[in-house]
């Protein structure tokens with residue numbers, strides 16, 4: 001079903017995003033984020049979250065269960081929307097035959113006869 005395929009794409013895009021702990025990143029460490037704090041506008045890994053929560057009890061944090069509410073940085077968003085083959089093109093379609101995201105250039109060449117869905121990202 002068309003809508004089902006689209007949500008699969010959205011899920012894949014969401015997985016590509018790699019949320020990193022903001023305070024660890026400042027120390028050149030790569031820890032994946034466990035929570036997002038709306039008050040600080042920062043991501044925290046398990047270790048930092050523990051410290052953060054004990055220092056700032058009134059802050060509301062979003063766990064992995066609420067990952068849909070986590071903000072996506074503009075750069076990540078732009079990157080995810082770019083076509084891998086045609087770097088200057090934005091992905092606008094999804095070819096269900098190839099299960100592939102396509103830009104207008106891809107559609108005109110490789111996926112001309114594919115079943116295309118409009119992406120409304």
Ligand SMILES: [Zn+2]
Pocket residue numbers: 021022023024025031044045046047048049
């Ligand atoms: Zn951390």
Ligand SMILES: [Zn+2]
Pocket residue numbers: 037038039040041052056059
């Ligand atoms: Zn906070």
Ligand SMILES: [Zn+2]
Pocket residue numbers: 083084085086089102103104105106107
């Ligand atoms: Zn393309």
Ligand SMILES: [Zn+2]
Pocket residue numbers: 095096097098099100110111112114115
């Ligand atoms: Zn195709």
